[in-house]
Amino acid sequence: MSLNTTSAWLEARTSPTLLPFFEKVTTSDANLKGAGGGDSDGYPIPVEGRLQWLAVYDGITLHTDSDNRVLSAGSRISVYADNVGGSFTVKVYIDGSPSGMQVTGVAENADLFATVLVVLKEA
Amino acid sequence: MSYWTDTARVSTHLSPLLPAGGVVRNTEIVFDGYDDVQLPHNNIVPASETLGMIAQQIPSGPVSVTLNGETWTAIGTSGLAPGTVTVASTSFPDGWYAENSDYAINYAEGKLKRIGGTTTIPDGATVRVWFMPYTIFTRDVDYVIDNDAGTVKRVAGTTSIPDGGRVAASYESYTARATSTLIAQAITEAEDKILARLRDDYDSSSTDQGLVTGATELALSIVCDALAASTLGAANDPGADNRARRYMDLAERFEARAAMTLSRFLTQPVRAEAMVRPNRTDPRW
Numbered sequence: 001m002s003l004n005t006t007s008a009w010l011e012a013r014t015s016p017t018l019l020p021f022f023e024k025v026t027t028s029d030a031n032l033k034g035a036g037g038g039d040s041d042g043y044p045i046p047v048e049g050r051l052q053w054l055a056v057y058d059g060i061t062l063h064t065d066s067d068n069r070v071l072s073a074g075s076r077i078s079v080y081a082d083n084v085g086g087s088f089t090v091k092v093y094i095d096g097s098p099s100g101m102q103v104t105g106v107a108e109n110a111d112l113f114a115t116v117l118v119v120l121k122e123a
Numbered sequence: 124m125s126y127w128t129d130t131a132r133v134s135t136h137l138s139p140l141l142p143a144g145g146v147v148r149n150t151e152i153v154f155d156g157y158d159d160v161q162l163p164h165n166n167i168v169p170a171s172e173t174l175g176m177i178a179q180q181i182p183s184g185p186v187s188v189t190l191n192g193e194t195w196t197a198i199g200t201s202g203l204a205p206g207t208v209t210v211a212s213t214s215f216p217d218g219w220y221a222e223n224s225d226y227a228i229n230y231a232e233g234k235l236k237r238i239g240g241t242t243t244i245p246d247g248a249t250v251r252v253w254f255m256p257y258t259i260f261t262r263d264v265d266y267v268i269d270n271d272a273g274t275v276k277r278v279a280g281t282t283s284i285p286d287g288g289r290v291a292a293s294y295e296s297y298t299a300r301a302t303s304t305l306i307a308q309a310i311t312e313a314e315d316k317i318l319a320r321l322r323d324d325y326d327s328s329s330t331d332q333g334l335v336t337g338a339t340e341l342a343l344s345i346v347c348d349a350l351a352a353s354t355l356g357a358a359n360d361p362g363a364d365n366r367a368r369r370y371m372d373l374a375e376r377f378e379a380r381a382a383m384t385l386s387r388f389l390t391q392p393v394r395a396e397a398m399v400r401p402n403r404t405d406p407r408w
Contacts, residue, residue, distance in 0.1 A: 121215060
């Protein structure tokens, strides 16, 4: 926490949030399901935020990627497993398009647990 | 009117004896109604004090400011509370910049500029600024101050300082102070003493250097006595007793020196009544 009172106040107005996704994959492309079983189009983020972290566990290896991508209020988050022949590249999508945040070498025929970290700004 | 010495001459000898005062920054005081509030020190240097406070709970901003070169650029508000300014590249905010490395701030005027050589802010970039405004109160409108006593109080009817308000006070205090009024009075008293015992072949129009020197020394003795007395009354000054004792020693030395310097101009001193007392080698007035 910053000793600058204004910076501390600004930091306190943001909060990290974890979005979990899951899918039993075989060898075909697949959308990972989020809370309530939804997939494909994506979960809306109600306020401005930042996409900062993707972690995928395939039962053998933890795969991670980090960045600081802008999320506008209303952006929709989804996770997609793209089979590239022998493994998956798991990608975070924003509004149905790849965000650039992804992990590679994810195992086929596995239970994929994925978490996406977003930092949200207080409305 | 002085005959032999003057304020400037006495002040010249006096200046090495007056140590620099202290500067106090942002000491908190709390006003209670219209009662006097004691600052941590007395003998405040006139017009050296500032009283201010942060009057809001939430920072203002973000304000967008474009920084070109190393030009000071106003953010639109003067009077910023030190340590409360945050500058970032976005309004989220992210891409935070560091004060004294990336940018410099003029808190009083509310201005910002890039620091050449160390800044990571691109030339011509627009940054976002958050801050807490700082209200500086006006002497004789919001408060009055007694410099000698070191007290302040709110002014009924015109003050904007809230009752119970926590205010940051900054000021400069004298360690010891010899005003021109004190020096002038000391010269008057010293020269009167000399005139009372001046030999018939001298008068107030005499220009002998010995009279000038002696009058100066005697005036310095009187001033040092006054400094000793005022130093004893200094608040929150652990060195006051020792310093007062030194001023008293100086007063005695100046007095003895004056008596020796003036001895050839004066009639014999009146003898005291016979009494048992230790021998003294230094002449007394």
